Each structure stands twice: as structure tokens, then as C-alpha cells.
Amino acid sequence: MSHEIDLSKYEIRTDLAIESIEENENIEGIKSVVEKVGDIKITNVVVDKKGSSVINKKIGMYITIEFDDVTDKDNKEKVIEVFSFYFNRMLRELNLTDNKSCMIIGLGNSSSTPDALGPLVVEDIVVTKHLFELGCVGKGFRNVCAINPGVMGKTGIETSNMVKSIVESEKPDFLIVVDALASKSLDRVNKTIQMSDAGINPGSGIGNNRKEISKEVLGIPVIAIGVPTVVDAVTIVSDTINFMHKHYSYMKKNINNPVNRLIPLSSINYLKEKIEIEENDKTKLLGYIGSLNDKEIRALIYEVLSPIGYNMIVTPKEVDFVMKKLSEIISKGINKTLHESMNNT
Amino acid sequence: MSHEIDLSKYEIRTDLAIESIEENENIEGIKSVVEKVGDIKITNVVVDKKGSSVINKKIGMYITIEFDDVTDKDNKEKVIEVFSFYFNRMLRELNLTDNKSCMIIGLGNSSSTPDALGPLVVEDIVVTKHLFELGCVGKGFRNVCAINPGVMGKTGIETSNMVKSIVESEKPDFLIVVDALASKSLDRVNKTIQMSDAGINPGSGIGNNRKEISKEVLGIPVIAIGVPTVVDAVTIVSDTINFMHKHYSYMKKNINNPVNRLIPLSSINYLKEKIEIEENDKTKLLGYIGSLNDKEIRALIYEVLSPIGYNMIVTPKEVDFVMKKLSEIISKGINKTLHESMNNT
Amino acid sequence: MSHEIDLSKYEIRTDLAIESIEENENIEGIKSVVEKVGDIKITNVVVDKKGSSVINKKIGMYITIEFDDVTDKDNKEKVIEVFSFYFNRMLRELNLTDNKSCMIIGLGNSSSTPDALGPLVVEDIVVTKHLFELGCVGKGFRNVCAINPGVMGKTGIETSNMVKSIVESEKPDFLIVVDALASKSLDRVNKTIQMSDAGINPGSGIGNNRKEISKEVLGIPVIAIGVPTVVDAVTIVSDTINFMHKHYSYMKKNINNPVNRLIPLSSINYLKEKIEIEENDKTKLLGYIGSLNDKEIRALIYEVLSPIGYNMIVTPKEVDFVMKKLSEIISKGINKTLHESMNNT
């Protein structure tokens, strides 16, 4: 049946560079450095021209911050700290000093909770451009403006066009674009922030290709900040099949080891570890499916679910609470970094 | 004391042409025709160059629709009908035929209930521009797009500039601008819709002068649709003083007329009628204040309330419910008029 | 490995009677009749004492209405009609004539979109109890009151206790309880309304067992109305595995049939049909997993996903729009049925 699967048909939905590289170690043209701050994991990926063609991601820096629970207040504060630190570093590397003016764009639909990250962040940005024009801004503030352009289904206007015309008239020195993304991994949903200088395709993650918002198009640096807030059913199923392989291999090796009987099952995090799985085990557990590689499995699931309309794109049921916390993290992080005088609040 | 009152200090807050003309009958350069549809009163005012300089309103057509209760469903439907009829007539007079594309701008702050009329209306506009560009629009639909530019305090950007740059890039044939207004009459608040081809000054009614959005500035026809949603304390007090005059005169004349004793007080609408008040009565009732004309009274009240921060701008406490109904009337009226195929829904 | 799977550990999450019976045909003590109105499918299930113990559902009537798209206006109206018809029939069967007073309870958390169905419905219920007490209600209206008790996490109070004390003081003749449910089938999410006279366990579907709201507890008839708005990852995966079996069997049989090559894949709805799958095919396709039955597969997936926190409960990303439409259907349907005079609006 393998020959029937057309891999090109199912393009994997991901906006995260980290997901594009994770299965391919040592790709030429891609540098990846992982750092840790407490429980928070930061992955710095630099994609050059060569790497760009391999993983189909644009040339640029991609910083991914992975964390666990942001409903906990202390943890939230830590994530804000880490976000500010790396965001500040990116500004410095792009030479966007305090005197450079900034426009922030909140992409997405404010009426749709899982898509409202951009509008929610913009709501809490400290804007100063109008005060700069009146000449009444205190020290330690940058020239900042912010807009929510809305979504094409509600405005009738191509979002990137609207952004382009406002950029041309307001002439900011650089752009920050905030958007909700799609993930191809169940465990990154609402637990990852990516920032990148490679621009963004509004709605690309969720299958509506809009025109690009990037330095090439606009002529000024564009920093894209995104959080994966949705996954599709294909991802959930293929991730689970993967976990089942690991579970099976792990159980097989350890089942007769009496030590394991003393460990509560829930404390075993083997599913997050790299586990060598014998090809033989895979087919034993999952037959023909077990003989396919990840891309083939995804393509097959897509082929099964798509025609009957079941490749639903879903979001965790706690979406309302999580969006609030995530938008707070990003807006506070942006305010702190852009406005020096807000660094201590 | 009269000599101390500087009338220029207190510019009367009104966005309604009807309020600019109501005390001055037969002004040269202003034509005014009143029509009635059931309980609904429509005033058509045309201001030419001469009239414009007299009443400080821009040259153009001003249609004012006055109605009572829009929480009643039947009444609401009637107001939608009347609105559509006059809006359609204005489009025809401006030669804005079905093939002319339209952009709708919702001015105001979506987070502030009395200022959210524009954003609420835009939320329910049927947009089609993106479908026209794909070539997939059925018959009976006009090319329509719609945006909420936000307010300067939240974007940092001069709203009229933002509108100008989007108009230049999207090139609509005409503009509709929807905004909440200020009234200088207590009884018009939330009970009046004004439409005009004379453009608009965002926030002018509530004391924040922004740059104009008009044909002169943008080069295309601009139809402004507004509802007064707020009044200031000065208006409430001066209206009441006026009512007291009328009340006093009426009572004096009728108090000994035994017929009146049979009429319940609440059914007497003499306060809405024109009543000749003797100058003598005025000073008897209100002393020095009674000797002042309307403008002088307003200026005096302003002089008293303003320095102590009590010239509050207020809105009726039912504002949330009323904004819903009013935005529904305007969005339905616009949709029906712009899209021929929606005329029967 | 089969012996390791503890089926009792993973109790299947479903609030729908229809899902409890669908794999077991001809269960003693359960009568099931299917009707069709256009595209809308209505399943009437009656569970008696015997049936109750088999499927672990309480004794009572369960009417399930399945439909497709409620974003389409015509379709929405049809669903309202069907809902009213069957709801009215249930009232008559329970002898809840127009003179019987009704209290409506909206369960769920108004701040969490997928859980807000109950609060949204209550928001639009036409209440009359206070008018009855004043003696000023027109003909054709029933005595109706409605409350949103909130959720325990926000009130600190056991919801069923709060309902019980209000019922005891207000003494309605019967109760209607509206709640968001969990489904164990991907394709029922947001596309099914269940009504039943068997009462409800608030939050039971999503794993938080609260005390029951039922005739047994309250002493008056309780009609529960629910819509499944969430599924867990286990359901998504096990449904997909099932679909894969069907897909495989169907393809094997038809792959060499040249006729099929002319049919676009998307028009084939074989996955919704009952397809006989050979046991042999199952293991060929899915190895060991293929040899398990549905319950065992679910239990295994649960065992894999649960310890690592990946058995997420999810909702389709369009949840905001769908909740609006569904609550409109149910509130209109309830208003029409309870108040005779609203039948023609």
C-alpha cells in the first residue's frame, strides 16, 4: 500500500523551526544550541541558505522557549524573564537599539479564542508614538505603536497589504508580529514561544496561506513571535503511535526487572526520552503501520481522515485561561524589553 | 457678571447639524425639511457655503433620524427600514451605484462601551472584497471591505493617517465612517442617527480633536454615520433650566384652569412643545440666570463646573443594551443597502 | 501484553446514551428507534431497569439529534424545529403541561468557551416567574425561571447542593439542566444534542464527578439537555485506528476495480458505513494492536498517554462560533416549547 501514499499531498503543519529539524541531526547549514534556565529549555537555531533549502524554513535566527505550566505565578514570572533576555539579545544582534522605532502587529481573530493571541498581546502593549510626536515622552521609552489589522474573513482585505500600507505611512524602523501558530507536536501546544527574524506567513500554520510579512517584502527587520495553540488530529494520532512504540520497547526491556515494579508508572518519563526501537518490535506491535516512517504514517492518517472531514484542528479545552497567561507573558516581555524604563516593573 | 463670561471658551459640544440649527430659524444657506414615518422623525438639512460659515458645520447633506425606543423589536425593525431608505437615497444622490466599492471604518474604542459603536457595527458588516478578488461572488453583492483602526491612545497612530494609507492602498470608491458622537441635548442621546456626506473629525464630539476624515482629505466621498451616546453635565443642567422655564410658564397659565386638574401630569408633553416664555417670568424664576440666553447659560455653567473637574461626560446607565441594539440597526441597515441581495433578509 | 491492560482503569468518557449502545445491538432492556428529518437523524433510546445495568446508563428516555453544519442559517432553523418537536414530545410524555412551572439551570463555566454552553443558553431564556408573582403575564407564557449556579472551582460550593436549595425554596414543577458534555466519538463533537429525563452528573463527562442532579435527588422531573463539545486524545486515536481498518479493507477490495478510479476519493463515505473487516486484515495492518478489541485499544492508549499528561481533552478550534450557534438553537428551542405564545417567532 506504501506506493499509494503521496507524501506531497500532506504537507506537515508546523510553524516551528525546531520541529523541522528535530528528526534530522547534523543538517548542513543549520546550527542548533540548547540552553537551560531551570525547567525552561531554550533552543537557538540558525538557518543559513543551505539549511533553508533542506528544511523548507527561511534563512534566519529561530529561538524557541519551551516551558511547562504558566498557570503557576512564579513559573510565569520566570518565563517572562527568559523571554525578555532572549528577545533583548535578538534586538541587539539585529542592531535595533533604543532609538529605533517599533510597530507591533497582532495577527489573528480576536473573536476566536485559540486565534486571539496577537490581538490580546497588542491590547497590553505600551504605545508611545503619539506622545513622541507631541514631544512629551519621558526618558527610557522607545517610540512604539501597535495595531490589530484583523483577519481577511472579517475585513475583506489581505492582511499583509494592510500592514504594508501602514508601515509605509508610519515608517517604523522595525516590526514585531505576534501570531498563534500550529504545532506538529502535541506536547508543544501552549507550552512553547518561538521568536524569529525570518518573518511570517499569516495563517500559514492553519492552512490558510496569506502573503508573507517579512524583511524582503517590507524592507525593515521583522521579528515574528508565535505560540503554537492548535494541533490537527493527524498529529495527535501519529504522536500517539510513536509513544506506543516507545512504551512497547521500554516495557519489553524492563518488564522483568523487579526494580521497576517499585516505581510508580506516572513518574516514568521514558516517553520523553530517545529510545532505540528495534524495527522488529515496530511491526510486531503495529504491523504494516509499524513499517512506515514518520512522514509516511502522517500521510496515511491524513489520507484516511481528510476525505471524511475528521482531520479536525483542535485546541486544549483550557484555551481561554492559557491564552490569557501567554498573552500576558509576551506583552510584559515586549514592554520590558522595548522600554528600558519598564525593566523594573 | 455677564461681561465676565467668555463665550468662546465654551464651545458647545455637538456633532449633530440639527442641533446647530435648531434655535436659528431661516438661516440663509441652510435648507431643512422634516418628514415623519410613524413615530420616527427625519430631518433633511442641506448646508451650502453661506450656511456653513454661519453654523460652523461643513457643506453637505445631513439626515437625522430620531426615534424612541429601540428595545422594542417592532420599533427596531421600523428604524432599520427608515435608515435603509434614507441611506439608499443618499447613495443615489452621491451616484454611488452598486458597482462602486465601499470601505467601512469603525471609529472608536472597542473596550469602552459608550465609544464602541463603530467597532460593533464593523463586526457585523458583510465583507466581500476578498471574494471579489477570487472572482467568486454571487450576484447582488457589492465590493465591500471593513476595518477597525482602533483609537490613538491604544495604537499610538493618528487614526486619520492610518485610514488614509489603507484607502490609498485598497482604493475603495467611497468610504462609510461609523462613530459614537456627543450631543448637546439630553433627549437625543441614543435616540438619534445622523448620516452625512460631510465627513467626520474622529473624537471631535468628546473633545479630542483628531484630523478630519473627509472627501477633501481622501479624494473619495465619505459618508459619516453617527449616534450621540454621551452628553456633558453642562448640557444636562442647561436643558433642565430650559425645562424649568417652560414648566413655570405653563403652570402659571394653566394652574387655575380646572380642566388641567383632570389630566395626569405625566401625560402632559408641554416641555417638548415650543412655549412662549415671557422674559419677566424667566428672571422671576431664575433671577440673574434667567436673564441670560442659552449660550451664556452654558458658558456660565461650564465656567463653574470645569475648573473643579465636574463637567463630566456621561452616558445613560443602560448603555450596554442600547449599544447592542443601535449597532444592530446600523449594521443591518448598511448590509441591506450596500448588498442588493440582502434586501429581503 | 494484553494481560497487563486493566480495562477498569480507563472508563470511557461519554455522556451520550447513543454511544453506550452503538456497538451492542439488541441489548435486552433497551429500545432504540431512528427517525430522519432531511439530513437530521434522531435516535430515540429507552432504557429500562435491565438495560440500565448493561450499559451503565440510568433508566429513562434519551433522544439524540445529530446534524451537520449549524453555521448555515437554513440548517440552523431546521435543527431548532426538530429540537422543539422532540422536546415538546418529551414534555408531553412526562405530563409537563403548560401550567407546570419550570426552572432552567445552566451548568458550566462561563469563562471557558467549550464549557460555556449552559450559561450561554440561560442568558437567552425568557423568564417570567417574577411577572407571574406580580400577576402581570400575558396568555401563552409559562412560569419560567433560570439560573447559572457557576462551577465549584469558582464558587467553592457543590453545584448540586446549590441547585437543591434553590429548587426547595422556589419550588418549580420541573427542571431543565443544560450542560456541555464529552463525547467518545470525534464526529459527534458539536454536532449532536441529547435530551433525556434521566438527570445529569455535572462535569461527569470531563472527569470531574459532581453529585447528581436528578428526579431521585430533587423529587421533580429533570430534563437534561447536552451537547458534546470536547473529546480526549484517546478517542481521536482510537477512532482513527478504526477508520484505518475500514480504509484498508475497503481499499483492498476495491483497489483493482477500475470503476473506483473514476470516483473522487472525497466522495467515498465508506468510513461511515459498517464494513466487515477480517480479523486477518487487522493484524496485517496493525500487528498486535490490530488483535485488540475497541475497549482494549482505548485502555492501551490511555495507559500510554495518561502518565505523561498527553491525554489532553480538546475542542475544535472554531469553538467560539459553534458555541454561539448551538446555544442559540437550544435557547430558541426551549423558549418556543415552554412558551406557547413564542411558537411563531
Place this chain on the structure above:
Amino acid sequence: MSHEIDLSKYEIRTDLAIESIEENENIEGIKSVVEKVGDIKITNVVVDKKGSSVINKKIGMYITIEFDDVTDKDNKEKVIEVFSFYFNRMLRELNLTDNKSCMIIGLGNSSSTPDALGPLVVEDIVVTKHLFELGCVGKGFRNVCAINPGVMGKTGIETSNMVKSIVESEKPDFLIVVDALASKSLDRVNKTIQMSDAGINPGSGIGNNRKEISKEVLGIPVIAIGVPTVVDAVTIVSDTINFMHKHYSYMKKNINNPVNRLIPLSSINYLKEKIEIEENDKTKLLGYIGSLNDKEIRALIYEVLSPIGYNMIVTPKEVDFVMKKLSEIISKGINKTLHESMNNT
């Protein structure tokens, strides 16, 4: 005309004890002590049986906190501190020690911004009752539950009845009731918090008399916390007439004093001071109106505005922002005071 004015017709709308006593100094049965914390003024009023009959306020303690701007962050924090201090003192005086359980009731309509104070406060209360029942509460937390019963127009149920039945079943040791109030003074709107142990009449301030929620009715202490968020037109007009008297007297005395010509008008706060006004001045300025006392003026204005529907109840146009800040102050203040362990957050 004076003899025509029926004072009883126009009952002054105020929920604030401070407003009932302010014009009557040294009333027997009323003790009033004023304290200052920076710009914040705190008035402690104790009404005994004798005083109660004079000012038509129930026996009890009334603490009123008056402040200026709560949009300023520092100022907001100070008001929270002061609120907590006096709230804590009231708890101690009522002997409501940490082991006493508390139920918080948010009165008002969550869909109407100026009436949403109660629901907004309850939204942010830290509830613990359900955790106490599970035996899993850390040290420093009190047993607290909280509900929003809704308004009669939306539930059909008399609010006080609903509260009574929940109190009887949940058996808290005392009640806190939070509500939006009406003021009879323009300058107290949104700038005053009153707390009292005298209970509350839901909606009494805005003219809808509901049944009382008080210790007499419920058998447990009831602390009412309220903020005036609305005023009626009568208040605005009569306050302004008062200001005009003061303005006139002040100007007359000072107009020829050259020193005053150097003081900017806006810095003169004479309108807030007690100014002796000669009776003669009053009638000179305001004729017959000037000869009336405050109550008579109010009654007259009411007689004029009421029949034509112009005694509108209004709220400042910034109501959305102010409600957010005020509810934050009260919820934080309550949380800090009830839960000892939250005192340092």
C-alpha cells in the same frame, strides 16, 4: 409655587450614609469621625436607634473611603491598603475571626457595565470552601465561598430569596455583599467605597426595591460593600445650582481683590469649601429657585424632569475602565483580609 412641591414624592437616591448626614451636623444618635491617609479620606459613622430614625438609615457602622484617581497604579495600591485596614477592623469589631467561614455575594448584572461591580469582584475572589471539605487547605486560608446570583430580570427569582436559600444550605458564619450603588453627589461617583454592617437592599439605589439582605433576615452578620457608580440628572442639576451659588458669592467677594487675578482659576477649590452664602445673593442669582432649600430644589427638578422621562440615571463615559480598577481594589482587599496568607502578595 412652593406649596405645590410634594417633597415626599422625590425620595433622594442615595445608598451612602455619609450623604444622609452631611448637611445635618450634630444629629443625636450619630457619631462621625473623619480620618486621613494621604489624600484618602475615611469617614466612620455609627448610627444608633435614635439616629436611625432621623436619617432613615439602618443602625450600624458605616465606613466611607473617598479617593481620587484609581487609574494611577500607586494610588490604587494605597486605596487597597486603606480598604484592607478598615475592612479588617470591621471584621474584628464584629468578632469575625479567621475561623469564621464567609460567603461573598456579587449583586448586579454582569451584562451591564455600571452594574457589574459585584459580579466582577466575585470573579476574582479566592474560594476555598470546596477544599476545606476535602481537607486540603494550607494554613492561613479562611473557609470562603462566593456566588453571583444574577438579577431578577434575568433569573425571574427574587435575589434575596435565592441568597437566603443558599445561606441556609451552606451555613456560612457571615456574608459579604458587594453591589454598585447610586450617589446623590456628582463628585462621589466611582470615587467612594462604603462598607457597612447594616445590610443592603439590592437595587434600592437605582430605584428597584428588592427585599433586604441583612442580619435581621438571614440571622448572620452581613457586611455590605458598595461603590456609587451612577447619579441621576436631578443630582447633577442640583449640585450645579449649589456650585453656582458658591461661585457667585466667592466671585462677588473676591472680584475686586487684585491678588486673585494672579491665581489661575483652575487652582481655586473654593467650590469644595463651605462658603457662607447670603440669602440675598441666592435670590439675586437664581430668583425663586434661589429661595428654595436643597430638598425643595431637588423635588422641583424631579417634578420637571420625571414626567418627560429625562431624569436619566447616568454614569461617566469611562465606566468600563473604572469598573475594572474598582473591582480589582475590592477583590484584592477582600482576599488579603479574609486569607491571612495572602497578606503579603
